[in-house]
Amino acid sequence: MQSSGHSISWETGDVPRSSLFDDTFYTRRNGQAETAYVFMDGNGLPRRWADAGRFTIGELGFGTGLGFLETWRRWIETRSPSQCLVFTSFEAYPISADDMARALEPWKTLTPLSGTLVSRWRARSTLAMPWQMDEQTQLHVMPGEAEASVANWSGLADAWYLDGFSPDKNPAMWSAALMQQVFDHTVAGGSFATYTAATRVRRHLQDAGFAVNKRKGFAGKREMMFGQRTAGPVGTRYAIAFRDA
Numbered sequence: 473m474q475s476s477g478h479s480i481s482w483e484t485g486d487v488p489r490s491s492l493f494d495d496t497f498y499t500r501r502n503g504q505a506e507t508a509y510v511f512m513d514g515n516g517l518p519r520r521w522a523d524a525g526r527f528t529i530g531e532l533g534f535g536t537g538l539g540f541l542e543t544w545r546r547w548i549e550t551r552s553p554s555q556c557l558v559f560t561s562f563e564a565y566p567i568s569a570d571d572m573a574r575a576l577e578p579w580k581t582l583t584p585l586s587g588t589l590v591s592r593w594r595a596r597s598t599l600a601m602p603w604q605m606d607e608q609t610q611l612h613v614m615p616g617e618a619e620a621s622v623a624n625w626s627g628l629a630d631a632w633y634l635d636g637f638s639p640d641k642n643p644a645m646w647s648a649a650l651m652q653q654v655f656d657h658t659v660a661g662g663s664f665a666t667y668t669a670a671t672r673v674r675r676h677l678q679d680a681g682f683a684v685n686k687r688k689g690f691a692g693k694r695e696m697m698f699g700q701r702t703a704g705p706v707g708t709r710y711a712i713a714f715r716d717a
């Protein structure tokens with residue numbers, strides 16, 4: 473893991489803002505609900521877990537770990553005993569453990585899971601990844617620039633959370649080359665979801681091979697995108713049934 477050089481400032485309600493990218497790590501409205509709506513619902517989760525023995529999620533941008541923690545919380549609520557979740561996140565500019573603890577403190581339904589993550593994060597240079605977070609949950613945070621580290625990743629994701637900072641401020645997280653790597657590292661019938669609906673990103677995703685759809689965005693955002701690496705005719709593997717934003 474690279475050393476923590478990611479400096480953070482704080483907006484009202486302890487919402488972290490990156491000084492490197494001049495953007496917040498998640499919506500000011502409710503980052504936990506945004507994760508549930510955009511990334512989980514957008515990928516058909518937790519419903520798709522029902523018939524999976526092992527399910528792999530890839531995430532671009534680990535940030536505070538909020539996306540992982542909300543996923544882990546829902547996974548614990550819904551999993552059956554023999555199932556396994558592998559969560560692999562790609563992160564080049566890790567935040568400090570103190571900043572992570574401060575960012576996660578407001579999310580009371582995520583304790584004690586957030587405490588477990590922060591302790592691991594604080595000691596991370598001495599611990600080998602992947603981390604076994606519980607007997608059915610593995611976390612792997614891959615260091616370095618996402619484009620290179622996804623290209624070198626030997627895994628395939630069933631679902632992707634595309635969560636870079638906004639495309640205007642963080643173009644490397646939405647490049648054509650990276651979207652192609654994401655597609656190439658998705659199982660047939662796998663999916664992605666993202667909060668953005670930027671035209672340039674949509675084109676990169678479509679050019680890579682994804683079937684791309686839009687739906688209403690979270691908390692007042694007009695649109696977000698989700699889609700599939702189709703296996704045969706569109707929508708063969710699962711149908712997405714959405715809640716309201």
Ligand SMILES: C[S@@+](CC[C@H](N)C(=O)[O-])C[C@H]1O[C@@H](n2cnc3c(N)ncnc32)[C@H](O)[C@@H]1O
Nearest residue numbers: 533534535536538539563564565617618636637
């Ligand atoms: C919007 S934040 C992710 C929020 C996160 N999912 C959470 O739950 O807090 C975007 C993240 O992408 C990381 N990042 C930005 N550019 C990157 C790049 N080129 N490669 C890998 N990570 C990058 C940033 O350091 C930041 O942590």
